[in-house]
Amino acid sequence: MQKPWQLQLKQAxxxxxxxxxxxxxxxxEGANDLFKMVCTDEITRAIKQAHNPKAIIRQFLPASAxxxxxxxxxxxxxxxxxxxxxxxxxxxxxxxxxxxxxxxCAVNCRYCFRRHFPYQQHLASRHNWQAxxxxxxxxxxxxxxILSGADPLTLTTKTLTALTDRLSDLDHxxxxxxxxxxxxxxxxxxxxxxxxxxxxxPFHKVLVNHINHADELTQQAKTSLNQLKQHxxxxxxxxxxxxxxxxxxxxxxxxxxxxxxxxxxxxxxxLFDRVQNAAHFDVxxxxxxxxxxxxxxxxxxxxxxxxxxxxxxxxxKTPVL
Ligand SMILES: *Cc1c(COP(=O)(O)O)cnc(C)c1O
Ligand code: SF4
Numbered sequence: 001m002q003k004p005w006q007l008q009l010k011q012a013x014x015x016x017x018x019x020x021x022x023x024x025x026x027x028x029e030g031a032n033d034l035f036k037m038v039c040t041d042e043i044t045r046a047i048k049q050a051h052n053p054k055a056i057i058r059q060f061l062p063a064s065a066x067x068x069x070x071x072x073x074x075x076x077x078x079x080x081x082x083x084x085x086x087x088x089x090x091x092x093x094x095x096x097x098x099x100x101x102x103x104x105c106a107v108n109c110r111y112c113f114r115r116h117f118p119y120q121q122h123l124a125s126r127h128n129w130q131a132x133x134x135x136x137x138x139x140x141x142x143x144x145x146i147l148s149g150a151d152p153l154t155l156t157t158k159t160l161t162a163l164t165d166r167l168s169d170l171d172h173x174x175x176x177x178x179x180x181x182x183x184x185x186x187x188x189x190x191x192x193x194x195x196x197x198x199x200x201x202p203f204h205k206v207l208v209n210h211i212n213h214a215d216e217l218t219q220q221a222k223t224s225l226n227q228l229k230q231h232x233x234x235x236x237x238x239x240x241x242x243x244x245x246x247x248x249x250x251x252x253x254x255x256x257x258x259x260x261x262x263x264x265x266x267x268x269x270x271l272f273d274r275v276q277n278a279a280h281f282d283v284x285x286x287x288x289x290x291x292x293x294x295x296x297x298x299x300x301x302x303x304x305x306x307x308x309x310x311x312x313x314x315x316x317k318t319p320v321l
Contacts, residue, residue, distance in 0.1 A: 021047070022061065024054045031062030034277055035115045038108040040186045042218060050215035055245045059109050059212065063280070066110065070279035075116040077273040079312030088124020089135055093316055096144035096177075099124045099132065101163070105151040106186040111242055111281040113273035113310075119150060126159065133166050136173070144175040153182040157193045161200075168202050176203040179238075181210045184217065187224035198231045205233045208267060212239045212246050214258040222262050229263045236267035239305065241288055242281045243272075249294035256295075256303040266305035271320060273310055288320065 039060050047053045085091035090098040103119030105112075124132050136142060145167060152160075167173055182189040198205060207228060211217065229235055237259050239246065246252055256266045269292070272282045283291075292307045308317040 021053055021057050025057045025061040026063040026065060027061050028064040028066070029062065031064065031066040034066050035062070035108055035110065035112075037062050038105065040106055042185055042187060042220060043107060045220075046216050046218050049218065052213070052215060052251075055213040055251070056215055058245055059111070059242070060107055061110070063110065065280035066277045068279060069276065073274045073276040073279050075276055077113050077275050077312070078310045080114070080117065081122070082312070084122060086131060086135055087128050088122060089132060090148075091139075091142075095141060096146055096175075097136070097139070097142050098146040098148050099152075100149060101147045101152040102149040102154045104154045105149065106154065106182055106189070109181075111240060111272065111275070111278045113275045114150070115275055115278065126162070129163065129166055133170070136167075136170055140172045143172055144177055145173055146177045146179060148179040151180050151182060152178055153180045153189055153194075157191075157197050161197055164197075164201055164203075174204060175206060176201060177206040177208060179208045179210070183207065183209055183224045183228060184211055184221040187218075187220040190224040190227055195227060195231050198228075198233060205231075207233050207235055209235065209237045209264060210239070211237050211255065211259065211264075212242060213251060214255045217258055217262065225262045225264060235262075235264040237264050237305075238268040238270060239266070240270045240272060240281075241283050241291070241307075243283050244281070247283045247287065247291065249291045249298065252291065252295055253298045256299055256305070260303055266303055268317070269305040269307045271307070271309040285320075292320070 037060065043056065043060060047056050050056055080090055083090050083092040085097070088100045090100065092098075100119065100122055101124055103123050108115075136145075155163075164176065167176070209225075225235060239252070239255065241247060246255070252269070259266055271285070271288055272278075274282065288307065296304055307320045309320050311318050
């Protein structure tokens with residue numbers, strides 16, 4: 001179902017410059033049937049202001065290359081479905097569990113490793129929260145809840161409040177972590193109600209943003225991040241290393257500095273998870289290592305994200321050196 005904020009990027013990219021951008025992104029309408037294009041106004045603003053519009057547009061525009069089926073690339077590259085402890089709970093890692101809290105996003109990123117994920121079967125939606133609470137009550141070693149999805153901030157603040165009201169009954173839960181792209185792709189989501197909800201939480205609060213290129217940091221995105229910081233949220237960022245988007249050290253170094261300026265620390269730089277229909281984003285390992293070595297030379301340690309790879313079945317993300 002179309003959400004009110006969702007905008008057809010294609011429509012925003014009309015006219016001569018739009019045509020050029022579509023060409024740069026290898027735009028293909030048919031690829032929309034493989035994974036629906038979903039975008040926001042803020043993204044189109046970012047594209048218009050970008051030094052390198054390609055770096056943004058390729059993240060969101062369906063491309064011809066998505067029709068290629070590549071050997072070795074999978075529907076579920078990180079083994080999420082095998083790690084489901086029960087409906088909506090992915091319990092792979094020690095001390096923390098991930099809740100698949102929502103099945104939609106404000107944007108659909110073409111390289112998403114969950115682009116084929118059957119959310120409807122696996123969602124921790126409201127009617128099975130009780131089962132989630134029961135599971136967590138039995139697992140007192142879990143101290144951190146990661147709200148993920150898709151994007152958990154597609155839930156209304158009212159729904160989030162109802163969920164955290166239940167979670168706050170569990171004394172062993174100390175930290176609430178949110179994995180979301182909202183602060184940058186739909187900064188309006190960080191509204192007064194949402195900030196009041198954050199203030200009300202009895203947890204340490206962490207927001208892991210997802211920003212791949214400095215050009216995504218629009219003025220409004222910066223304002224939202226600033227507000228989150230003022231409301232006591234620890235701000236981190238994860239990026240994915242993507243061919244044709246950020247596969248060079250200069251862009252990534254610039255991103256780290258731009259994040260720091262907004263009070264966000266670079267956390268992870270993920271190697272691309274080999275999801276089917278998106279192989280054209282993959283960066284060769286030797287190239288990734290080369291880029292990372294250059295980042296290490298140019299960045300202070302605290303601005304160097306950890307280069308990691310998700311290996312299905314492993315108990316943590318695997319560092320890549
Ligand atoms: C990445 C991930 C986490 C969190 O891992 P951290 O290393 O704590 O950031 C938790 N669960 C799943 C399934 C993950 O993929
Ligand atoms: S916001 Fe995250 S979960 Fe949603 S499509 Fe993008 S990468 Fe995937």
